[in-house]
Amino acid sequence: xxxxxxxxxxxxxxxxxxxxxxxxxxxxxxxxxxxxxxxxxxxxxxxxxxxxxxxxxxxxxxxxxxxxxxxxxxxxxxxxxxxxxxxxxxxxxxxxxxxxxxxxxxxxxxxxxxxxxxxxxxxxxxxxxxxxxxxxxxxxxxxxxxxxxxxxxxxxxxxxxxxxxxxxxxxxxxxxxxxxxxxxxxxxxxxxxxxxxxxxxxxxxxxxxxxxxxxxxxxxxxxxxxxxxxxxxxxxxxxxxxxxxxxxxxxxxxxxxxxxxxxxxxxxxxxxxxxxxxxxxxxxxxxxxxxxxxxxxxxxxxxxxxxxxxxxxxxxxxxxxxxxxxxxxxxxxxxxxxxxxxxxxxxxxxxxxxxxxxxxxxxxxxxxxxxxxxxxxxxxxxxxxxxxxxxxxxxxxxxxxxxxxxxxxxxxxxxxxxxxxxxxxxxxxxxxxxxxxxxxxxxxxxxxxxxxxxxxxxxxxxxxxxxxxxxxxxxxxxxxxxxxxxxxxxxxxxxxxxxxxxxxxxxxxxxxxxxxxxxxxxxxxxxxxxxxxxxxxxxx
Ligand code: F6P
Numbered sequence: 290x291x292x293x294x295x296x297x298x299x300x301x302x303x304x305x306x307x308x309x310x311x312x313x314x315x316x317x318x319x320x321x322x323x324x325x326x327x328x329x330x331x332x333x334x335x336x337x338x339x340x341x342x343x344x345x346x347x348x349x350x351x352x353x354x355x356x357x358x359x360x361x362x363x364x365x366x367x368x369x370x371x372x373x374x375x376x377x378x379x380x381x382x383x384x385x386x387x388x389x390x391x392x393x394x395x396x397x398x399x400x401x402x403x404x405x406x407x408x409x410x411x412x413x414x415x416x417x418x419x420x421x422x423x424x425x426x427x428x429x430x431x432x433x434x435x436x437x438x439x440x441x442x443x444x445x446x447x448x449x450x451x452x453x454x455x456x457x458x459x460x461x462x463x464x465x466x467x468x469x470x471x472x473x474x475x476x477x478x479x480x481x482x483x484x485x486x487x488x489x490x491x492x493x494x495x496x497x498x499x500x501x502x503x504x505x506x507x508x509x510x511x512x513x514x515x516x517x518x519x520x521x522x523x524x525x526x527x528x529x530x531x532x533x534x535x536x537x538x539x540x541x542x543x544x545x546x547x548x549x550x551x552x553x554x555x556x557x558x559x560x561x562x563x564x565x566x567x568x569x570x571x572x573x574x575x576x577x578x579x580x581x582x583x584x585x586x587x588x589x590x591x592x593x594x595x596x597x598x599x600x601x602x603x604x605x606x607x608x609x610x611x612x613x614x615x616x617x618x619x620x621x622x623x624x625x626x627x628x629x630x631x632x633x634x635x636x637x638x639x640x641x642x643x644x645x646x647x648x649x650x651x652x653x654x655x656x657x658x659x660x661x662x663x664x665x666x667x668x669x670x671x672x673x674x675x676x677x678x679x680x681x682x683x684x685x686x687x688x689x690x691x692x693x694x695x696x697x698x699x700x701x702x703x704x705x706x707x708x709x710x711x712x713x714x715x716x717x718x719x720x721x722x723x724x725x726x727x728x729x730x731x732x733x734x735x736x737x738x739x740x741x742x743x744x745x746x747x748x749x750x751x752x753x754x755x756x757x758x759x760x761x762x763x764x765x766x767x768x769x770x771x772x773x774x775x776x777x778x779x780x781x782x783x784x785x786x787x788x789x790x791x792x793x794x795x796x797x798x799x800x801x802x803x804x805x806x807x808x809x810x811x812x813x814x815x816x817x818x819x820x821x822x823x824x825x826x827x828x829x
Contacts, residue, residue, distance in 0.1 A: 587763055628754055
């Protein structure tokens with residue numbers, strides 16, 4: 290298979306010409322609005338509950354048409370179709386990519402490799418529900434015969450980022466009274482903090498690892514088991530663990546009862562896996578119904594995309610990110626939710642976009658001749674206004690921003706002036722988007738106080754942060770990521786870039802442990818020097 294070099298196509302050339310014209314004419318957002326009284330209306334799209342205002346982008350109707358032509362030429366819609374129908378589009382791993390099947394309507398069969406995955410997904414969701422019901426009712430007991438009062442999720446990357454983000458986002462929907470915590474980092478401080486105040490006799494650990502070989506997760510699982518065993522004894526401690534994995538044998542080998550191993554599958558990428566049993570701790574926290582409501586939100590966007598991929602909102606947003614990355618040369622995108630509980634949304638999105646599309650070769654292994662994923666960063670508004678927005682408004686680098694904001698405050702939050710404070714939150718969000726787009730020129734012409742404007746942003750406005758709305762947001766961004774990768778012709782579903790560091794760490798840790806005399810392994814000079822300093826510090 291030979292990949293098309295999208296940059297060598299007439300569609301790419303047309304966009305290169307077009308951006309040149311816009312830049313030569315100093316495309317100006319204020320002028321675009323002046324020239325089109327209905328721009329705000331025409332450039333606002335709706336998907337499910339999400340109202341997406343993309344009117345403040347540096348685009349004309351012609352831009353949107355040309356980007357659509359680029360997507361056609363790259364076969365983006367066909368790639369989405371291949372993905373949702375179970376073709377093995379993750380070619381380097383030889384796997385299908387079926388996260389959309391995890392949240393498909395029940396009874397909607399999806400075949401991959403001649404097998405219908407719908408029944409296994411349904412069965413696993415049913416097992417998750419039964420497990421959570423048993424935990425909450427107290428029917429499921431720990432080895433001590435006591436009920437489970439705390440669940441600690443041990444997993445990293447895709448086995449933690451989505452579920453912990455949703456756990457925070459859906460704080461208003463927690464029920465069942467079981468305390469849930471997440472540990473990812475191998476830094477001993479992380480597990481220590483998570484275990485603080487917990488009683489081993491009432492604590493259950495959920496080890497989430499698709500491959501069941503991830504160093505951080507296994508180290509934390511062993512340490513957690515030692516913590517439980519120090520009070521309960523070895524045999525009992527084992528019964529305080531369940532697993533979520535595609536490597537069932539390794540989980541059983543670790544000591545987890547076969548009936549306590551939940552499945553995830555090769556055809557679900559870790560970073561796209563939160564609708565699988567990887568969301569078991571999340572389901573424990575918010576209950577089966579709310580978990581299902583989150584899945585139904587994802588499904589709204591999936592079905593919107595499947596109905597007309599080329600005309601879908603994620604297609605447009607994905608193409609806008611390509612527009613900025615490849616034709617304007619913008620290197621980053623800031624994600625700024627005006628919602629305290631979406632604090633981790635950008636952290637989750639970093640893995641989704643940057644692990645998926647931070648690639649340098651096309652599907653056939655040939656080098657990319659354009660830039661791939663943007664750097665995703667951000668923070669929560671209004672806090673971010675008091676840290677990095679200065680650069681967004683007056684810095685020398687242009688950063689397209691995604692704002693996300695809810696019309697209503699979180700339903701469980703009360704207190705004096707809650708509505709007024711929420712109104713102030715929303716007003717700040719809208720104000721930032723306006724200031725970025727239209728800037729300001731002080732009457733006295735003081736250059737220090739001038740904001741150039743013309744800085745693009747999207748505003749995603751939703752009614753309130755419900756499980757369904759969160760699911761819609763998640764799927765909105767997942768699909769954009771797939772669109773980007775399809776335009777660039779890369780494999781968005783592998784992550785070989787992270788392997789080298791793991792191998793080096795394995796070798797280096799031998800030298801840390803073997804003391805100043807070393808293990809005999811050779812390292813680069815800087816690493817050798819750091820090892821020497823490390824050993825000296827150990828001796829102090
Ligand atoms: O960081 C690499 C990675 O493989 C991610 O893609 C994945 O989400 C994470 O590690 C955890 O992997 P696992 O679920 O197999 O422990």
